[in-house]
Amino acid sequence: MTTGSSFGSGSGSLGCKQETGVMDQFPAGLRVLVVDDDVICLKILEQMLRRCSYHVTTCSQASAALNLLRERKRCFDVVLSDVHMPDMDGFKLLELVGLEMDLPVIMMSADGRTNLVLRGIRHGACDYLIKPIREEQLKNIWQHVVRKKWNENKEHEHSGSVDDKDRHKRGGDDNDYASSVNEGGEGALPSHRKKRNNKEDDDGELETDEPGGSKKARVVWSVELHQQFVNAVNQLGIDKAVPKRILELMNVPGLTRENVASHLQKFRLYLKRLSGVAQGVGPSSFCGSMEQNSKLASYGRFEIQALAASGQIPPQTLVALHAELLGQPTANVGLPVIDHQPLMQPSKCMQVDHVMSYGQTLPSNITKQVPQSVIEDVHSGLGAWHSNNMVGGYGQFGGQNGHNMLFGMLQSQSQSQSQSQQVQKQSITVQPSRLVVPAQSSANFQAVNNGVPVNPSHQTTSFNRSSVINYGVGQRSETEMKMTGCAVDVENRIGGQGSVANHSIKEMGEKQISFGESVHVLDQGPLRNLGFVGKKSSIPSRFAGYEAESPTHNLNYADNNGERRIKQEPNIDFLENSKAGGTAVTHRVSQNDLMSVYSE
Amino acid sequence: MAAVAQLQRQFIEYTTSLHNEGYLDDQFTQLQKLQDESNPDFVVEVVSLYFEDSEKLLNNLATALQQKIVDYKQVDSHVHQFKGSSSSIGAQRVATVCVHFRNFCEEKNLEGCVRCLQQLKQEYILVRSKLEALFRLEQQIVQAGGQIPMME
Secondary structure, three states: OOOOEEEOOOOOOOOOOOOOOHHHOOOOOOEEEEEOOOHHHHHHHHHHHHHOOOEEEEEOOHHHHHHHHHHOHHHOOEEEEEOOOOOOOHHHHHHHHHHHHOOOEEEEEOOOOHHHHHHHHHOOOOEEEEOOOOHHHHHOOHHHHHHHHHHHHHHHHHOOOOOHHHHHHHHHHHEHHHHHHOOOOOOOOOHHHHHHHOOOOOOOOEEOOOOOOOOOOEEOOOHHHHHHHHHHHHHHOOOOOOHHHHHHHHOOOOOOHHHHHHHHHHHHHHHHHHHHHOOOOOOOOOOOOOOHHHHHHHOOHHHHHHHHHHOOOOHHHHHHHHHHHHHOOOOOOOOOOOOOOOOOOOOOOHHHHHHHHHHHHHHHHHHHHOOHHHHHHHHOOOOOHHHHHHOOHHHHOOOHHHHHHHHHHHHHHOOOHHHHHHHHHHOOOOOOOOOOOOOOHHHHHHHHHOOOOOOHHHHHHHHHHHHHHHHOOOOHHHHHHHHHHHHHHHHHHHHOOHHHHHHHHHHOOOOOOHHHOOHHHHHHHHHHHHHHHHHHOOOOHHHHHHHHHOEEEOOOOOOOOOHHHHHHOHHHHHHHHHHHOOOHHHHHHHHHHOOOOOOO | OHHHHHHHHHHHHHHHHHHHOOOEOHHHHHHHHHOEOOEOOHHHHHHHHHHHHHHHHHHHHHHHHHOOOOOHHHHHHHHHHHHHHHHHHOEHHHHHHHHHHHHHHHHOOHHHHHHHHHHHHHHHHHHHHHHHHHHHHHHHHHHOOOOOOOOO
């Protein structure tokens, strides 16, 4: 079994390797990250997990763990975290991980009081273990990984996304993903997620043709479409928004009530999640007026700006902002994310600015460039990180648009690797499959987090939460820092943990909001996805460039035999990856994305 | 060899009594089971870490309780930590004192806290000496060429 690696204060750059051979026997080889400030517990857990044939990495500081996760998103399958930690509240870590990386997180604590366990659940924990933990309890943690993947897949399916197969094919370039992931920057991009969720091949078009002959017409929730949706919902009022009426308002030919219904469901989940974090009440703490449901719609630009001005942008605001941004295709999309550090302000709120900038820039890019592949990549669902890679400019746009935009941007920006590198920095954590609903602030986040695999374009939703984080896109360092702070902040707000936010911000040491995963990874990631898309043929040649690069990812779809199937099933991917045994990366990726990473 | 057999018997008796008296619980047995060829000194390593950590925590607790204005949250945090590590290695009696200690913290009962700290120190010293004795026995067995019996 592989040896675990320990990360103290963020030191250590362990590539996430999977031991070949262990991957053959899933769940052996499951890559676990354990975070606990108690070194004794850490040591014991490490040994127990090793005995379960898992690949263990330990971290005694939450901030270090977060950085590690951001750098190597694809390198882990599940996170085990203690609740009580000095540098960061375990619940906060839990939320961040869920938002940014969409990994299953299991909480642990010597304190098993019901209210704490409940908190854990509310924050999205997959499970809550009471210490002292026994080996038997750890043996089954793989179920959370599989379940999550499956659920995301299912959602993805329901939301009418493009056939994953197509996506997978495109992802063929990711073969190197696994292997390069550890290299400084060549890492494979976790575009898997994106791939999987890449529903949309076209930007904003409804696709009804399914190569695989699926029964449903897949709807690609592009940014534009999503914006239309959001507008409709806002108009009706989130409480009164019913699919039928939304459909009517949207007036998009080919869109069915079912499409809208499932999208709405995701959106609601997202909203709920966002507000739920704040103890079940719409975070009125933000600007006082954000009510989760109703407010979303009414959140106007002005409000957002006001919020921004106040420096505290609650997630909802961001969502709203996002929505606003979506609606305004004015921005200078062209802004390369990488160097974009615009809004990084020391305060936490900077995000708002970012959002703005993102929003603006995106539109143009998105519309034009977001090739399906891009979207797909972005959506890979599990992580927005793809987007980072992909879109150089994306970075700016954290939100859903970001994803798509990212792709578009990415493509346009850099056909070359170097570009992608930059993109990586941006690491927008767009979660491919997430519903990115810019408009609805928190809700969006929720959606995203819920893995609503709406469309890649919707990534925005995830954006909200993660987007906040992503704002940092641009330069990893600073921006990320800020972002993190902000994100944290936002999150806190939502969750009503204002203090935590600040707290976390500080703690976050280097903020790399690695949305995009570390440079190395990014590169491959987004590009890869792009490449994938192209494979399918829907993606123009610009992606082609990427294809070349994503070697490690063994793109599931591509030629790997039977890759197609990977796409949809998370577990399969998981297994597949395992089989591939090759790179850890792939293994990881597949979990989420199915599509993308296919271990060869 | 008779010597080995005798040592092994001693070991078993001692371990059993420690369990019966509540110094160690099943979690310690779990630790022993985790030890294997790839990690032959696992238990000793973990317990050594525990000793180091505990001593630090005890000092921190003493300091915290001596402050003019006692920060009970901080005290509670230390105790929580101590409870976690103690229960992880199976130091049951120590963990139990921690539970009481936490209650006093919640009540902000300084006297109760101070008493608990004393108790904590005592229990810690006791379990430490017993574990050290156990390790010595193990060493003797190994040196005599025998195998350490597995406790169920």
